[in-house]
Amino acid sequence: MNSLVVAITLFVLALLIGVEVIGKVPATLHTPLMSGANSIHGIVIVGVVIGAASADSVLGYVLIFLAAVLGTMNVVGGYVVTDRMLEMFKSSTPKKSEARATIATKEKTK
Protein backbone atom coordinates (compact mmCIF):
# COMPACT_ATOMS: atom_id res chain seq x y z
CA MET A 1 0.00 0.00 0.00
CA ASN A 2 1.52 3.31 -0.93
CA SER A 3 1.49 6.31 1.34
CA LEU A 4 -0.99 8.29 -0.78
CA VAL A 5 -3.65 5.63 -0.23
CA VAL A 6 -3.03 5.78 3.51
CA ALA A 7 -3.10 9.57 3.39
CA ILE A 8 -6.44 9.68 1.56
CA THR A 9 -7.89 7.21 4.07
CA LEU A 10 -6.77 9.46 6.91
CA PHE A 11 -8.24 12.48 5.16
CA VAL A 12 -11.66 10.89 4.73
CA LEU A 13 -11.78 9.57 8.29
CA ALA A 14 -10.72 12.96 9.69
CA LEU A 15 -13.40 14.63 7.59
CA LEU A 16 -16.05 12.36 9.14
CA ILE A 17 -14.77 13.01 12.66
CA GLY A 18 -14.79 16.72 11.90
CA VAL A 19 -18.42 16.74 10.76
CA GLU A 20 -19.41 14.71 13.80
CA VAL A 21 -17.58 16.89 16.35
CA ILE A 22 -18.47 20.23 14.78
CA GLY A 23 -22.15 19.34 14.51
CA LYS A 24 -22.28 19.22 18.32
CA VAL A 25 -21.04 22.78 18.82
CA PRO A 26 -23.93 25.06 19.88
CA ALA A 27 -24.82 28.08 17.73
CA THR A 28 -23.75 30.44 20.48
CA LEU A 29 -20.14 29.33 19.98
CA HIS A 30 -20.03 29.38 16.19
CA THR A 31 -17.84 32.46 15.93
CA PRO A 32 -15.17 31.15 18.34
CA LEU A 33 -15.50 27.78 16.59
CA MET A 34 -14.77 29.31 13.23
CA SER A 35 -11.86 31.28 14.56
CA GLY A 36 -10.60 28.21 16.43
CA ALA A 37 -10.81 26.09 13.29
CA ASN A 38 -9.02 28.95 11.59
CA SER A 39 -6.07 28.64 13.92
CA ILE A 40 -5.95 24.89 13.31
CA HIS A 41 -5.30 25.43 9.62
CA GLY A 42 -2.24 27.35 10.80
CA ILE A 43 -0.74 23.83 11.06
CA VAL A 44 0.56 24.70 7.61
CA ILE A 45 3.49 26.22 9.51
CA VAL A 46 4.72 22.66 10.09
CA GLY A 47 4.83 22.29 6.32
CA VAL A 48 6.82 25.52 6.08
CA VAL A 49 9.40 24.26 8.59
CA ILE A 50 9.73 20.97 6.70
CA GLY A 51 9.94 22.82 3.39
CA ALA A 52 12.75 25.01 4.73
CA ALA A 53 14.99 21.92 4.92
CA SER A 54 15.24 21.69 1.14
CA ALA A 55 15.00 25.35 0.06
CA ASP A 56 18.24 26.53 -1.53
CA SER A 57 17.39 29.21 -4.10
CA VAL A 58 16.42 32.87 -3.82
CA LEU A 59 12.87 32.05 -4.95
CA GLY A 60 12.82 29.29 -2.33
CA TYR A 61 13.94 31.69 0.42
CA VAL A 62 11.27 34.18 -0.57
CA LEU A 63 8.59 31.48 -0.54
CA ILE A 64 9.70 30.18 2.86
CA PHE A 65 9.87 33.66 4.34
CA LEU A 66 6.40 34.66 3.11
CA ALA A 67 4.89 31.33 4.11
CA ALA A 68 6.47 31.57 7.59
CA VAL A 69 5.10 35.08 8.15
CA LEU A 70 1.60 34.20 6.88
CA GLY A 71 1.39 30.80 8.57
CA THR A 72 2.58 32.03 11.97
CA MET A 73 0.30 35.05 11.87
CA ASN A 74 -2.55 32.62 11.19
CA VAL A 75 -1.74 30.24 14.01
CA VAL A 76 -0.72 32.69 16.74
CA GLY A 77 -3.36 35.30 15.96
CA GLY A 78 -6.05 32.65 15.66
CA TYR A 79 -5.45 31.07 19.05
CA VAL A 80 -5.01 34.38 20.86
CA VAL A 81 -8.20 35.94 19.51
CA THR A 82 -10.22 32.75 20.12
CA ASP A 83 -9.03 32.70 23.72
CA ARG A 84 -9.93 36.38 24.07
CA MET A 85 -13.44 35.68 22.85
CA LEU A 86 -14.05 32.58 24.95
CA GLU A 87 -12.89 34.41 28.06
CA MET A 88 -15.92 36.69 27.68
CA PHE A 89 -18.50 33.89 27.66
CA LYS A 90 -19.89 33.88 31.15
CA SER A 91 -22.64 31.96 32.83
CA SER A 92 -25.26 33.65 35.00
CA THR A 93 -24.03 31.69 38.03
CA PRO A 94 -22.72 34.32 40.49
CA LYS A 95 -19.10 33.26 40.82
CA LYS A 96 -18.49 33.30 37.10
CA SER A 97 -19.88 36.72 36.26
CA GLU A 98 -18.25 38.82 38.93
CA ALA A 99 -18.80 42.20 37.32
CA ARG A 100 -22.53 41.81 36.81
CA ALA A 101 -22.98 40.05 40.13
CA THR A 102 -21.57 42.99 42.06
CA ILE A 103 -23.94 45.36 40.27
CA ALA A 104 -26.81 43.02 41.05
CA THR A 105 -26.04 42.82 44.75
CA LYS A 106 -25.60 46.58 44.90
CA GLU A 107 -29.04 47.09 43.48
CA LYS A 108 -30.61 44.46 45.72
CA THR A 109 -29.40 46.26 48.82
CA LYS A 110 -30.97 49.49 47.57
Add this chain to the structure above:
Amino acid sequence: MSAIDTIAWFVYLLAAVLFVAGLHEMNSPKTARLGNRISAFGMVLAVVMAFISLFAKGFVSTTAVIVLVVGILIGAAAGVISAKKVKMTDMPQLVSVFNTVGGGAAALVALNDILTSTEGPGNTVLVTAGLGIIIGSVTFSGSLIAAGKLQGIIPGKPMVLPAQAVWNNLVILCVLVSFVMLIIDHSHTVLWALLATLFALGYGLLFVFPIGGADMPVVISVLNACTGTAVAMSGFAIDNVALIVAGALVGAAGVTLSVLMAKAMNRPLSSVLSGGFGGDNAAVGAAGDGPDGIMRETAPDDVAVQLVYADKVIFVPGFGLAQAQAQRSLADLGELLKEHGVQVSYAIHPVAGRMPGHMNVLLAEANIPYEELVDLDDINPQFSSANVALVVGANDVTNPAARRPGTPVSGMPILDVDQAQNVVVIKRGRGKGYAGIDNELYYGDNTQMLFGDAKAELTAIIAAVKELID
Protein backbone atom coordinates in the same frame (compact mmCIF):
# COMPACT_ATOMS: atom_id res chain seq x y z
CA MET B 1 11.07 5.15 7.90
CA SER B 2 13.92 6.38 10.05
CA ALA B 3 13.56 6.54 13.83
CA ILE B 4 13.11 10.29 13.85
CA ASP B 5 10.42 10.07 11.15
CA THR B 6 8.55 7.48 13.19
CA ILE B 7 8.69 9.62 16.31
CA ALA B 8 7.60 12.65 14.28
CA TRP B 9 4.66 10.70 12.80
CA PHE B 10 3.37 9.85 16.27
CA VAL B 11 3.84 13.38 17.59
CA TYR B 12 1.89 14.73 14.60
CA LEU B 13 -0.79 12.13 15.24
CA LEU B 14 -0.95 13.23 18.89
CA ALA B 15 -1.32 16.84 17.74
CA ALA B 16 -4.20 15.79 15.48
CA VAL B 17 -5.85 13.98 18.40
CA LEU B 18 -5.51 17.13 20.52
CA PHE B 19 -7.15 19.18 17.75
CA VAL B 20 -10.15 16.84 17.75
CA ALA B 21 -10.28 16.85 21.56
CA GLY B 22 -10.10 20.65 21.56
CA LEU B 23 -12.94 20.96 19.05
CA HIS B 24 -14.95 18.46 21.09
CA GLU B 25 -14.61 20.62 24.22
CA MET B 26 -16.15 23.47 22.24
CA ASN B 27 -19.55 21.79 22.63
CA SER B 28 -20.23 23.90 25.73
CA PRO B 29 -19.32 27.49 26.68
CA LYS B 30 -18.06 26.12 30.01
CA THR B 31 -15.30 24.02 28.49
CA ALA B 32 -14.67 25.88 25.23
CA ARG B 33 -11.75 27.94 26.50
CA LEU B 34 -9.99 24.82 27.74
CA GLY B 35 -10.70 23.23 24.35
CA ASN B 36 -9.00 26.06 22.53
CA ARG B 37 -5.97 25.69 24.79
CA ILE B 38 -5.81 21.93 24.23
CA SER B 39 -5.81 22.62 20.52
CA ALA B 40 -3.09 25.28 20.91
CA PHE B 41 -0.99 22.83 22.92
CA GLY B 42 -1.26 20.31 20.08
CA MET B 43 -0.09 23.00 17.71
CA VAL B 44 2.96 23.81 19.85
CA LEU B 45 3.86 20.10 19.98
CA ALA B 46 3.64 19.79 16.19
CA VAL B 47 5.76 22.88 15.52
CA VAL B 48 8.42 21.88 18.06
CA MET B 49 8.55 18.41 16.48
CA ALA B 50 8.95 19.94 13.02
CA PHE B 51 11.95 21.94 14.26
CA ILE B 52 13.48 18.87 15.95
CA SER B 53 13.16 16.97 12.66
CA LEU B 54 14.67 19.89 10.78
CA PHE B 55 17.78 19.97 12.93
CA ALA B 56 18.08 16.19 13.37
CA LYS B 57 17.81 15.43 9.67
CA GLY B 58 19.77 18.42 8.48
CA PHE B 59 18.99 21.12 5.92
CA VAL B 60 20.47 22.26 2.63
CA SER B 61 20.96 25.92 3.41
CA THR B 62 21.46 27.86 6.64
CA THR B 63 19.99 30.94 4.95
CA ALA B 64 16.67 29.13 4.57
CA VAL B 65 16.54 28.39 8.31
CA ILE B 66 17.41 31.98 9.25
CA VAL B 67 14.77 33.26 6.86
CA LEU B 68 12.30 30.78 8.37
CA VAL B 69 12.94 31.87 11.96
CA VAL B 70 12.79 35.59 11.12
CA GLY B 71 9.54 35.01 9.24
CA ILE B 72 8.05 33.14 12.19
CA LEU B 73 8.98 35.93 14.62
CA ILE B 74 7.45 38.60 12.37
CA GLY B 75 4.34 36.51 11.81
CA ALA B 76 3.92 35.81 15.54
CA ALA B 77 4.19 39.52 16.35
CA ALA B 78 1.68 40.41 13.63
CA GLY B 79 -0.66 37.69 14.88
CA VAL B 80 -0.57 38.76 18.53
CA ILE B 81 -1.00 42.44 17.70
CA SER B 82 -3.94 41.89 15.37
CA ALA B 83 -5.61 39.47 17.79
CA LYS B 84 -5.26 41.80 20.78
CA LYS B 85 -6.25 44.97 18.98
CA VAL B 86 -9.22 43.81 16.94
CA LYS B 87 -12.64 45.05 18.01
CA MET B 88 -15.20 42.29 18.47
CA THR B 89 -17.39 43.92 15.83
CA ASP B 90 -14.51 43.42 13.38
CA MET B 91 -14.10 39.68 14.06
CA PRO B 92 -15.36 38.59 10.62
CA GLN B 93 -12.68 40.69 8.94
CA LEU B 94 -10.00 39.17 11.13
CA VAL B 95 -11.20 35.63 10.43
CA SER B 96 -11.15 36.50 6.76
CA VAL B 97 -7.61 37.86 7.06
CA PHE B 98 -6.53 34.63 8.78
CA ASN B 99 -8.14 32.70 5.92
CA THR B 100 -6.13 34.86 3.55
CA VAL B 101 -2.82 34.19 5.24
CA GLY B 102 -3.58 30.50 5.85
CA GLY B 103 -4.57 29.91 2.23
CA GLY B 104 -1.56 31.88 1.04
CA ALA B 105 0.81 29.88 3.25
CA ALA B 106 -0.69 26.58 2.03
CA ALA B 107 -0.19 27.63 -1.60
CA LEU B 108 3.39 28.69 -0.88
CA VAL B 109 4.21 25.39 0.84
CA ALA B 110 2.89 23.51 -2.18
CA LEU B 111 4.78 25.78 -4.58
CA ASN B 112 7.97 25.33 -2.60
CA ASP B 113 7.53 21.57 -2.66
CA ILE B 114 7.29 21.54 -6.45
CA LEU B 115 10.30 23.84 -6.67
CA THR B 116 12.58 21.85 -4.37
CA SER B 117 11.67 18.24 -5.22
CA THR B 118 14.93 16.63 -6.19
CA GLU B 119 15.08 14.91 -9.63
CA GLY B 120 11.66 16.35 -10.49
CA PRO B 121 8.45 15.97 -8.51
CA GLY B 122 6.46 12.77 -9.02
CA ASN B 123 2.90 12.73 -10.30
CA THR B 124 1.38 12.46 -6.83
CA VAL B 125 3.21 15.58 -5.73
CA LEU B 126 2.30 17.43 -8.93
CA VAL B 127 -1.42 16.67 -8.62
CA THR B 128 -1.76 17.33 -4.88
CA ALA B 129 0.61 20.31 -4.79
CA GLY B 130 -1.13 21.69 -7.90
CA LEU B 131 -4.48 21.45 -6.11
CA GLY B 132 -2.94 23.01 -2.99
CA ILE B 133 -1.64 25.93 -5.06
CA ILE B 134 -4.95 26.47 -6.84
CA ILE B 135 -7.26 26.19 -3.82
CA GLY B 136 -4.85 28.14 -1.62
CA SER B 137 -4.56 30.97 -4.15
CA VAL B 138 -8.33 31.24 -4.69
CA THR B 139 -8.72 31.45 -0.91
CA PHE B 140 -5.97 34.04 -0.64
CA SER B 141 -7.39 36.57 -3.08
CA GLY B 142 -11.03 35.74 -2.32
CA SER B 143 -10.62 36.17 1.46
CA LEU B 144 -8.73 39.40 0.94
CA ILE B 145 -11.68 40.84 -1.01
CA ALA B 146 -14.14 39.47 1.58
CA ALA B 147 -12.17 41.19 4.36
CA GLY B 148 -12.09 44.41 2.32
CA LYS B 149 -15.86 44.30 1.80
CA LEU B 150 -16.52 43.68 5.49
CA GLN B 151 -14.17 46.46 6.52
CA GLY B 152 -15.83 48.81 4.04
CA ILE B 153 -12.66 49.42 2.03
CA ILE B 154 -14.38 47.77 -0.91
CA PRO B 155 -18.08 48.58 -1.52
CA GLY B 156 -20.31 45.85 -0.07
CA LYS B 157 -22.62 45.95 -3.07
CA PRO B 158 -22.35 43.08 -5.51
CA MET B 159 -19.88 44.11 -8.23
CA VAL B 160 -20.59 42.19 -11.38
CA LEU B 161 -18.50 42.50 -14.54
CA PRO B 162 -20.23 42.75 -17.88
CA ALA B 163 -20.43 39.16 -19.13
CA GLN B 164 -19.30 37.90 -15.73
CA ALA B 165 -20.11 34.29 -16.62
CA VAL B 166 -17.84 34.43 -19.66
CA TRP B 167 -14.93 35.76 -17.60
CA ASN B 168 -15.55 33.13 -14.91
CA ASN B 169 -15.47 30.31 -17.43
CA LEU B 170 -12.44 31.73 -19.22
CA VAL B 171 -10.40 31.99 -16.02
CA ILE B 172 -11.53 28.55 -14.82
CA LEU B 173 -10.40 27.16 -18.19
CA CYS B 174 -7.00 28.86 -17.81
CA VAL B 175 -6.65 27.39 -14.30
CA LEU B 176 -7.51 23.91 -15.60
CA VAL B 177 -5.13 24.17 -18.56
CA SER B 178 -2.21 25.24 -16.37
CA PHE B 179 -3.05 22.44 -13.92
CA VAL B 180 -3.07 19.80 -16.65
CA MET B 181 0.10 21.21 -18.24
CA LEU B 182 1.77 21.22 -14.81
CA ILE B 183 1.18 17.49 -14.62
CA ILE B 184 2.12 16.50 -18.19
CA ASP B 185 4.77 19.05 -19.23
CA HIS B 186 7.72 18.11 -17.02
CA SER B 187 10.11 20.53 -18.72
CA HIS B 188 8.32 23.69 -17.53
CA THR B 189 7.01 22.67 -14.12
CA VAL B 190 7.77 25.96 -12.35
CA LEU B 191 6.28 28.06 -15.16
CA TRP B 192 2.99 26.16 -15.12
CA ALA B 193 2.88 26.22 -11.32
CA LEU B 194 3.28 30.00 -11.34
CA LEU B 195 0.66 30.40 -14.08
CA ALA B 196 -1.78 28.22 -12.09
CA THR B 197 -1.14 30.48 -9.07
CA LEU B 198 -1.81 33.61 -11.10
CA PHE B 199 -5.03 32.38 -12.70
CA ALA B 200 -6.30 30.97 -9.38
CA LEU B 201 -5.66 34.34 -7.74
CA GLY B 202 -7.69 35.93 -10.52
CA TYR B 203 -10.51 33.47 -10.01
CA GLY B 204 -10.64 34.33 -6.30
CA LEU B 205 -11.35 37.95 -7.26
CA LEU B 206 -14.03 36.98 -9.79
CA PHE B 207 -15.59 34.71 -7.18
CA VAL B 208 -16.03 37.19 -4.32
CA PHE B 209 -16.51 40.61 -6.01
CA PRO B 210 -20.05 39.80 -7.28
CA ILE B 211 -21.27 38.60 -3.85
CA GLY B 212 -23.06 41.18 -1.72
CA GLY B 213 -21.89 42.20 1.75
CA ALA B 214 -24.89 40.51 3.43
CA ASP B 215 -23.71 37.13 2.18
CA MET B 216 -20.12 37.55 3.38
CA PRO B 217 -20.68 35.34 6.48
CA VAL B 218 -21.41 32.40 4.21
CA VAL B 219 -18.49 33.30 1.96
CA ILE B 220 -16.12 33.36 4.94
CA SER B 221 -17.33 29.89 5.96
CA VAL B 222 -16.82 28.56 2.45
CA LEU B 223 -13.35 30.11 2.20
CA ASN B 224 -12.54 28.63 5.61
CA ALA B 225 -13.38 25.20 4.19
CA CYS B 226 -11.21 25.99 1.16
CA THR B 227 -8.24 26.89 3.35
CA GLY B 228 -8.62 23.60 5.18
CA THR B 229 -8.71 21.72 1.91
CA ALA B 230 -5.68 23.61 0.60
CA VAL B 231 -3.75 22.73 3.75
CA ALA B 232 -4.75 19.07 3.40
CA MET B 233 -3.61 19.08 -0.26
CA SER B 234 -0.26 20.54 0.75
CA GLY B 235 -0.17 17.81 3.40
CA PHE B 236 -0.62 15.16 0.68
CA ALA B 237 2.17 16.78 -1.34
CA ILE B 238 4.70 16.73 1.50
CA ASP B 239 3.24 13.53 2.98
CA ASN B 240 2.52 14.94 6.44
CA VAL B 241 -0.20 13.47 8.64
CA ALA B 242 -0.68 16.59 10.77
CA LEU B 243 -1.49 18.77 7.76
CA ILE B 244 -3.84 16.18 6.29
CA VAL B 245 -5.88 15.61 9.45
CA ALA B 246 -5.96 19.27 10.52
CA GLY B 247 -6.91 20.32 6.99
CA ALA B 248 -9.75 17.80 6.91
CA LEU B 249 -11.07 19.00 10.30
CA VAL B 250 -11.12 22.62 9.17
CA GLY B 251 -12.68 21.62 5.86
CA ALA B 252 -15.45 19.82 7.76
CA ALA B 253 -15.99 22.84 10.04
CA GLY B 254 -16.19 25.19 7.08
CA VAL B 255 -18.64 23.05 5.13
CA THR B 256 -20.86 22.41 8.18
CA LEU B 257 -21.06 26.10 9.06
CA SER B 258 -21.65 27.16 5.43
CA VAL B 259 -24.58 24.77 5.14
CA LEU B 260 -26.00 25.96 8.48
CA MET B 261 -25.72 29.60 7.41
CA ALA B 262 -27.29 29.00 4.04
CA LYS B 263 -30.13 27.15 5.77
CA ALA B 264 -30.63 30.05 8.18
CA MET B 265 -31.06 32.34 5.18
CA ASN B 266 -33.19 29.71 3.48
CA ARG B 267 -31.21 30.01 0.29
CA PRO B 268 -29.31 27.22 -1.44
CA LEU B 269 -25.55 27.57 -1.04
CA SER B 270 -25.24 27.73 -4.81
CA SER B 271 -27.48 30.82 -4.98
CA VAL B 272 -25.41 32.61 -2.35
CA LEU B 273 -22.19 31.80 -4.16
CA SER B 274 -23.45 32.83 -7.58
CA GLY B 275 -23.77 36.34 -6.19
CA GLY B 276 -25.82 39.39 -7.08
CA PHE B 277 -27.96 39.47 -3.92
CA GLY B 278 -28.57 42.59 -1.88
CA GLY B 279 -28.66 46.32 -2.42
CA ASP B 280 -31.08 46.14 -5.35
CA ASN B 281 -34.30 47.90 -4.45
CA ALA B 282 -35.19 49.07 -7.97
CA ALA B 283 -36.80 45.79 -8.95
CA VAL B 284 -38.80 45.61 -5.72
CA GLY B 285 -40.05 49.18 -6.07
CA ALA B 286 -41.13 48.51 -9.62
CA ALA B 287 -43.07 45.47 -8.47
CA GLY B 288 -45.15 47.90 -6.39
CA ASP B 289 -45.40 45.88 -3.20
CA GLY B 290 -44.08 48.54 -0.85
CA PRO B 291 -45.88 48.42 2.51
CA ASP B 292 -48.93 50.61 3.09
CA GLY B 293 -49.64 52.57 6.23
CA ILE B 294 -47.68 54.94 8.36
CA MET B 295 -44.93 54.63 10.90
CA ARG B 296 -45.83 55.70 14.43
CA GLU B 297 -43.11 57.38 16.44
CA THR B 298 -42.68 57.18 20.19
CA ALA B 299 -40.48 58.68 22.92
CA PRO B 300 -38.05 57.08 25.43
CA ASP B 301 -40.37 57.89 28.37
CA ASP B 302 -43.26 55.98 26.80
CA VAL B 303 -41.01 53.03 26.06
CA ALA B 304 -39.80 53.02 29.67
CA VAL B 305 -43.39 52.84 30.95
CA GLN B 306 -44.16 49.90 28.66
CA LEU B 307 -41.01 48.07 29.77
CA VAL B 308 -41.46 48.62 33.50
CA TYR B 309 -45.08 47.42 33.50
CA ALA B 310 -44.34 44.39 31.34
CA ASP B 311 -44.10 40.83 32.62
CA LYS B 312 -42.01 39.62 29.75
CA VAL B 313 -39.69 41.54 27.43
CA ILE B 314 -37.70 40.18 24.50
CA PHE B 315 -34.76 42.14 23.17
CA VAL B 316 -33.94 41.68 19.51
CA PRO B 317 -30.40 42.91 18.91
CA GLY B 318 -28.96 43.34 15.43
CA PHE B 319 -25.66 44.49 14.05
CA GLY B 320 -26.84 48.13 14.25
CA LEU B 321 -26.62 47.76 18.03
CA ALA B 322 -22.94 46.92 17.79
CA GLN B 323 -22.29 49.67 15.26
CA ALA B 324 -23.68 52.15 17.76
CA GLN B 325 -21.55 50.44 20.46
CA ALA B 326 -24.68 50.15 22.57
CA GLN B 327 -24.33 46.52 23.73
CA ARG B 328 -23.47 47.58 27.26
CA SER B 329 -26.41 49.99 27.43
CA LEU B 330 -28.74 47.20 26.35
CA ALA B 331 -27.19 44.90 28.97
CA ASP B 332 -27.69 47.57 31.64
CA LEU B 333 -31.32 48.03 30.66
CA GLY B 334 -31.83 44.26 30.77
CA GLU B 335 -30.25 44.03 34.21
CA LEU B 336 -32.38 46.90 35.51
CA LEU B 337 -35.61 45.27 34.27
CA LYS B 338 -34.64 41.90 35.70
CA GLU B 339 -34.06 43.49 39.11
CA HIS B 340 -37.55 44.90 38.82
CA GLY B 341 -38.94 41.41 38.20
CA VAL B 342 -39.43 41.58 34.46
CA GLN B 343 -38.52 38.45 32.53
CA VAL B 344 -35.88 39.43 29.98
CA SER B 345 -34.41 37.39 27.15
CA TYR B 346 -32.44 38.11 24.01
CA ALA B 347 -33.56 36.73 20.65
CA ILE B 348 -30.58 35.78 18.50
CA HIS B 349 -31.12 35.24 14.79
CA PRO B 350 -28.56 32.88 13.21
CA VAL B 351 -27.39 35.64 10.88
CA ALA B 352 -27.48 38.47 13.43
CA GLY B 353 -24.13 40.16 13.12
CA ARG B 354 -21.68 39.53 10.37
CA MET B 355 -20.79 35.87 10.88
CA PRO B 356 -22.37 32.80 12.52
CA GLY B 357 -22.62 33.37 16.26
CA HIS B 358 -21.24 36.90 16.00
CA MET B 359 -24.03 38.51 18.07
CA ASN B 360 -23.40 36.03 20.89
CA VAL B 361 -19.79 37.17 21.11
CA LEU B 362 -20.78 40.83 21.03
CA LEU B 363 -23.30 40.34 23.85
CA ALA B 364 -20.89 38.17 25.81
CA GLU B 365 -18.46 41.07 25.64
CA ALA B 366 -21.16 43.19 27.33
CA ASN B 367 -21.27 40.60 30.16
CA ILE B 368 -24.68 39.19 29.26
CA PRO B 369 -24.79 35.58 30.51
CA TYR B 370 -25.05 33.15 27.60
CA GLU B 371 -28.13 31.46 29.13
CA GLU B 372 -30.19 34.56 28.33
CA LEU B 373 -29.39 34.40 24.61
CA VAL B 374 -32.08 32.33 22.90
CA ASP B 375 -31.93 30.83 19.40
CA LEU B 376 -34.51 31.50 16.72
CA ASP B 377 -36.35 28.19 17.06
CA ASP B 378 -36.69 28.48 20.83
CA ILE B 379 -37.64 32.16 21.01
CA ASN B 380 -40.22 32.36 18.21
CA PRO B 381 -43.03 30.58 20.13
CA GLN B 382 -42.42 33.03 22.99
CA PHE B 383 -43.11 36.27 21.12
CA SER B 384 -46.88 35.89 21.34
CA SER B 385 -46.67 35.89 25.14
CA ALA B 386 -44.26 38.83 25.31
CA ASN B 387 -45.60 42.25 26.31
CA VAL B 388 -42.83 44.13 24.57
CA ALA B 389 -40.35 43.21 21.88
CA LEU B 390 -37.56 45.78 21.72
CA VAL B 391 -35.76 45.68 18.38
CA VAL B 392 -32.42 47.46 18.37
CA GLY B 393 -30.55 47.73 15.11
CA ALA B 394 -32.01 44.61 13.53
CA ASN B 395 -33.88 44.94 10.27
CA ASP B 396 -34.20 42.24 7.61
CA VAL B 397 -34.39 39.38 10.13
CA THR B 398 -37.62 40.85 11.52
CA ASN B 399 -39.35 41.60 8.21
CA PRO B 400 -42.71 39.77 7.97
CA ALA B 401 -42.44 40.10 4.18
CA ALA B 402 -40.22 37.01 4.36
CA ARG B 403 -43.35 34.94 5.02
CA ARG B 404 -44.79 35.48 1.56
CA PRO B 405 -43.16 34.85 -1.82
CA GLY B 406 -41.88 37.46 -4.24
CA THR B 407 -39.57 39.58 -2.09
CA PRO B 408 -35.76 39.48 -1.79
CA VAL B 409 -36.09 38.12 1.76
CA SER B 410 -38.82 35.56 0.97
CA GLY B 411 -38.34 32.25 2.70
CA MET B 412 -35.70 33.56 5.06
CA PRO B 413 -36.48 32.38 8.62
CA ILE B 414 -37.36 35.47 10.64
CA LEU B 415 -37.90 36.32 14.27
CA ASP B 416 -41.67 36.58 14.79
CA VAL B 417 -41.36 39.99 16.41
CA ASP B 418 -44.71 41.19 15.03
CA GLN B 419 -46.48 38.58 17.22
CA ALA B 420 -45.57 40.47 20.38
CA GLN B 421 -48.19 42.65 22.07
CA ASN B 422 -46.14 45.77 21.51
CA VAL B 423 -43.11 46.26 19.32
CA VAL B 424 -40.62 49.06 19.80
CA VAL B 425 -37.97 49.57 17.16
CA ILE B 426 -34.92 51.70 17.83
CA LYS B 427 -33.45 52.66 14.49
CA ARG B 428 -30.82 55.14 13.38
CA GLY B 429 -32.73 56.41 10.36
CA ARG B 430 -35.41 55.53 7.91
CA GLY B 431 -32.91 53.69 5.71
CA LYS B 432 -33.30 50.16 4.48
CA GLY B 433 -31.55 47.00 5.63
CA TYR B 434 -28.90 44.97 3.88
CA ALA B 435 -31.48 43.31 1.64
CA GLY B 436 -32.40 46.78 0.40
CA ILE B 437 -36.15 46.62 1.03
CA ASP B 438 -38.67 48.27 3.34
CA ASN B 439 -39.46 46.45 6.56
CA GLU B 440 -43.23 45.87 6.88
CA LEU B 441 -42.86 45.43 10.62
CA TYR B 442 -42.37 49.21 10.95
CA TYR B 443 -45.84 49.86 9.55
CA GLY B 444 -47.59 47.40 11.88
CA ASP B 445 -50.45 48.57 14.17
CA ASN B 446 -48.59 47.38 17.27
CA THR B 447 -45.25 48.92 16.26
CA GLN B 448 -43.71 52.14 17.52
CA MET B 449 -40.55 53.63 16.12
CA LEU B 450 -37.83 55.39 18.06
CA PHE B 451 -35.53 57.09 15.59
CA GLY B 452 -32.08 57.97 16.83
CA ASP B 453 -28.71 56.64 17.90
CA ALA B 454 -29.19 53.34 19.72
CA LYS B 455 -26.85 54.26 22.56
CA ALA B 456 -28.43 57.68 23.18
CA GLU B 457 -31.97 56.29 23.05
CA LEU B 458 -31.15 53.36 25.33
CA THR B 459 -29.49 55.72 27.82
CA ALA B 460 -32.62 57.89 27.80
CA ILE B 461 -34.82 54.82 28.35
CA ILE B 462 -32.61 53.65 31.22
CA ALA B 463 -32.88 57.05 32.91
CA ALA B 464 -36.65 57.01 32.54
CA VAL B 465 -36.89 53.44 33.85
CA LYS B 466 -34.80 54.34 36.92
CA GLU B 467 -37.13 57.24 37.67
CA LEU B 468 -40.18 55.00 37.43
CA ILE B 469 -38.73 52.30 39.67
CA ASP B 470 -37.49 54.58 42.43
